[in-house]
Amino acid sequence: MAQLTLPKNSKITKGKHWPAPAGSDVAQVRTFRIYRYDPDADTGPRWDLFDVDISKCGPMTLHVLIYIKDEIDPTLSFRRSCREGICGSCAMNVDGRNTIACTKGVDELKGSGGVISISPLPHMAVIKDLVPDLSDFYAQHAAMEPFLRTTTPEPQKEWRQAPEDRDKLDGLYECIMCASCSTACPSYWWNGDKYLGPAALLQAYRWLIDSRDEATGERLDALEDPFRLYRCHTIMNCTQVCPKGLNPAKAIGEIKKMMLERMV
Amino acid sequence: MARLQTPRSKISGLGSSGHGTHHYLVQRVSALALLVLVPFVLFQFLAAFTSGYDAAYIWVGSWVGTLSLLALVTAMFWHLRLGVQVVVEDYFGGWLRMVLLLISSFGCFGLWLISVLSILKVFFEG
Numbered sequence: 001m002a003q004l005t006l007p008k009n010s011k012i013t014k015g016k017h018w019p020a021p022a023g024s025d026v027a028q029v030r031t032f033r034i035y036r037y038d039p040d041a042d043t044g045p046r047w048d049l050f051d052v053d054i055s056k057c058g059p060m061t062l063h064v065l066i067y068i069k070d071e072i073d074p075t076l077s078f079r080r081s082c083r084e085g086i087c088g089s090c091a092m093n094v095d096g097r098n099t100i101a102c103t104k105g106v107d108e109l110k111g112s113g114g115v116i117s118i119s120p121l122p123h124m125a126v127i128k129d130l131v132p133d134l135s136d137f138y139a140q141h142a143a144m145e146p147f148l149r150t151t152t153p154e155p156q157k158e159w160r161q162a163p164e165d166r167d168k169l170d171g172l173y174e175c176i177m178c179a180s181c182s183t184a185c186p187s188y189w190w191n192g193d194k195y196l197g198p199a200a201l202l203q204a205y206r207w208l209i210d211s212r213d214e215a216t217g218e219r220l221d222a223l224e225d226p227f228r229l230y231r232c233h234t235i236m237n238c239t240q241v242c243p244k245g246l247n248p249a250k251a252i253g254e255i256k257k258m259m260l261e262r263m264v
Numbered sequence: 265m266a267r268l269q270t271p272r273s274k275i276s277g278l279g280s281s282g283h284g285t286h287h288y289l290v291q292r293v294s295a296l297a298l299l300v301l302v303p304f305v306l307f308q309f310l311a312a313f314t315s316g317y318d319a320a321y322i323w324v325g326s327w328v329g330t331l332s333l334l335a336l337v338t339a340m341f342w343h344l345r346l347g348v349q350v351v352v353e354d355y356f357g358g359w360l361r362m363v364l365l366l367i368s369s370f371g372c373f374g375l376w377l378i379s380v381l382s383i384l385k386v387f388f389e390g
Contacts, residue, residue, distance in 0.1 A: 228280060233350075
């Protein structure tokens with residue numbers, strides 16, 4: 001259900017300002033406003049300001065965060081792993097748009113009033129600072145049973161697939177499950193407990209369209225629901241923010257077409 | 265007390281309800297019908313209305329007027345009911361969702377009934 005006001009103790013207050021150290025190149029200093037929340041502290045969330053000399057760190061937003069953690073405030077928490085857009089760990093809201101910090105260049109960030117905001121993925125419970133709780137998101141992915149389901153005895157070699165059928169999986173299998181799309185979707189914000197979200201539905205379509213899978217009917221049965229699938233209103237935020245350039249909205253549209261195809 | 269539940273159990277919930285596609289289909293079919301009916305009725309009605317009240321009354325009471333108006337109000341209130349359901353499901357939960365869905369259902373049905381009876385009254389009296 002839509003909640004239009006922040007719950008008690010969730011209002012973000014003004015936090016600490018960390019000025020750039022003396023000797024920094026003033027022309028290279030950019031200000032980052034970063035969401036901070038510590039569950040062990042009695043205070044609510046706050047915005048901390050960090051003035052960073054970007055000539056001292058790498059070109060990407062993740063480099064800035066690592067620089068802040070290493071050189072300014074070691075208590076800053078965020079997820080990161082591959083630093084090359086493969087693992088999806090560093091997904092967060094940068095400059096007002098969900099993305100993965102490792103492939104988002106600082107030079108691409110316009111900021112607002114000279115300040116670049118970085119916050120956790122929207123509308124998710126926050127564990128600490130920029131680390132959201134993705135337990136439900138992963139459960140939605142698992143519920144899609146993202147593996148080949150067959151009843152035919154397994155062949156001695158591999159399950160065969162025509163090249164043109166294999167081509168249908170392009171644009172679907174590349175999802176890195178960063179959750180940028182689902183957490184950019186207003187329908188997912190309001191009904192994330194029932195609506196599966198663009199990432200899980202993209203994964204569902206990846207298996208629905210796989211010519212080797214023998215559970216297409218059962219998979220469609222599991223999605224036949226006004227909330228699970230039909231909460232998608234083609235808002236297209238998912239497609240707009242996907243850092244891998246995928247199109248979950250189109251995949252959801254294709255699932256709806258399959259639903260109609262078996263009904264009409 | 266907070267309910268101890270695994271994320272998978274929470275997401276699976278009560279399972280799939282087994283419907284949704286019919287709603288999706290009817291909403292689009294009624295939208296297509298309105299795309300044709302609204303301009304047709306507006307054009308016909310305005311053409312009759314510019315000739316005065318009596319001409320408009322005669323048009324409503326004609327076979328073409330009655331049938332097109334009945335089709336229009338049926339498609340319109342059906343489409344309205346389905347659209348309001350989507351909005352209510354989007355933004356409201358729990359008992360409020362149930363109450364609003366009931367109000368919108370009875371409201372749309374009531375308005376449709378009044379419209380149909382009014383059109384038929386003109387048809388049989390005209």
